[in-house]
Amino acid sequence: MALPSRVRGLRVPGRPSWHVTDAAVTLVVTLFVSVWTLVAMRYETEPAHLTLVGWALILVGCGALYHRRRWPVAVAVVTLLASAAYYPLSVFDGPLMITFALALYTTAAEGRLAAAVALAAVTLLAVGFGESRQSGGARQLDDVSVAMLAGWLISLIAVGRAQHTRGAYLREVEQRARAAEREQEARARQGATEERLRIARELHDVLGHSISLINVQSSAVLHKLGKGPEPAAGLAAAEEALTAVKAASKDALRELRSTLGVLRQADEVAPTSPAPGLDRLDELTGHARSTGLNVSTRVEGVRRALPPPLDLAAYRIVQESLTNVTRHARASSVRITLEYADDQLRVRVDDDGDGTPDARNTGSGIRGMTERARAFGGELTAHNTAAGFRVEARLPLEEHA
Structure with missing residues (x-):
């Protein structure tokens, strides 16, 4: 039984294609963040050592995404720490936060809902604490921006959770389909075995009975003829035995044809005589x-x-x-x-x-x-x-x- 295409495409741990996908996602995110930062460097300047630290944080945050399925919580923590260190130090304000967003989504999609909620809560607390430490009321984010950040984090977790639920459903469908396929194959094998046994019993009973009668009649007449009887008596005994042999063989052939009818092809005419009773x-x-x-x-x-x-x-x-x-x-x-x-x-x-x-x-x-x-x-x-x-x-x- 063939599995549906959506089920056949379900991720299986250790499948090489997913390593390729993760590598491609990591490369795309790294290029996007790098290009954005290079464009920003044309309009802003900062000390060289801060630029080197910023690029190192970009490489750490983007490179960690390759392992986001294997260690989702650890990658989310690394990308969060990289972002938390990057934005206070760099004046370019590149989109490094995308790495944490993708890692947070993956954490929820891999079934680590509690860890994802905890990381989102820590992020909001850290942002609120940082805003409260700004001197002279010079805030980087207003209340609307903080609310939008909270909604953004909640949406990422909700979408990840929905993806996890969908994946679990597809895995269950796949398992049920495979179990049904195995059960169907087992029933087919059992049915074939039972049919072979049934045919074997029929052939044994049909041929065994008739051949036994033929054997007994043949042995009896040979025994009589071995004693040298009168020709008339010997002929009568032989005729009686041959008559019984003929009847037994005729019955055997009739029942054998009836039994072998179950082996005929569908387009052949099967015997119509009733089964013996x-x-x-x-x-x-x-x-x-x-x-x-x-x-x-x-x-x-x-x-x-x-x-x-x-x-x-x-x-x-x-x-x-x-x-x-x-x-x-x-x-x-x-x-x-x-x-x-x-x-x-x-x-x-x-x-x-x-x-x-x-x-x-x-x-x-x-x-x-x-x-x-x-x-x-x-x-x-x-x-x-x-x-x-x-x-x-x-x-x-x-x-x-």
Whole structure:
């Protein structure tokens, strides 16, 4: 996200361009004061030693301006003392007071408001004290001039304070813009990561289940053919296995095309077939039965339509559970229970296998099922039972009704 031009131009401490600016300001002020003094020297005269002292004070006061951002209070004090010493000694009355005015403004602009007010007050007190010491009532400044000086000093502080407030506002805007940019990038990275994980779970569940069925059917028929059966029996077994392999591979291809549809470009036509859900549970259990498993299904409560994302998650949990049973459990029967309540759906898959969860946890199956359940605010457990192994998921319904 691009920052606004006014924010991008905000001063950053240590940026070289500001040293160049301060040097340019110092040079301009020095030339202005010097030219004014040289012009005044054509009409006034003074002793040479006073002229040398005056030029030294001009160089000190003007040269200090280069450091006005780094040490604003110290530069303001130096320029004030230089001006206080210059005007009583020199008869030329050059505009050296400009250095103090610029230093006072910078002090307020850098956030040193108390110091700026104190310096302005000291200046007014010093002027008043000096006027009171004039002999014979020969004042250099009348009351109107003193009032104008006071207003001038107050205006410098007010403008400096306003500049400080503006700079603080722009710095806050810049920080917020950068924070928003970092947050946007973090959300984009998180979204990309979540999408990759989602696609990985889909591919794992789709391909894992179908390939497991194909593997089991192929192994079973090879085992039968290895015993040398009668040709008719061997042909029948091979035909049965190939039929199951064909069905499993067809389902795998269909779901794979549906899953990869999210990777299509925007101008391509995505698949329009609905995502699988619990309405296809009979088809899923039929595939599992073709491997020799005795699969039963029980529904408790009133079965109702579920939101598509939740329906897909429940289907994938059952599918992955059956895949794990086929691969690792050495089970003969599986019982699937769907329990519909007012606020949640419970999915249980029990098998009578050897009940050892280590083999089932070596892959990403149970972890993927757990992530699916947590994505909907639910939970999933996988543990041994007295009769074998159980996978149980709780999926809340209220938030997705």
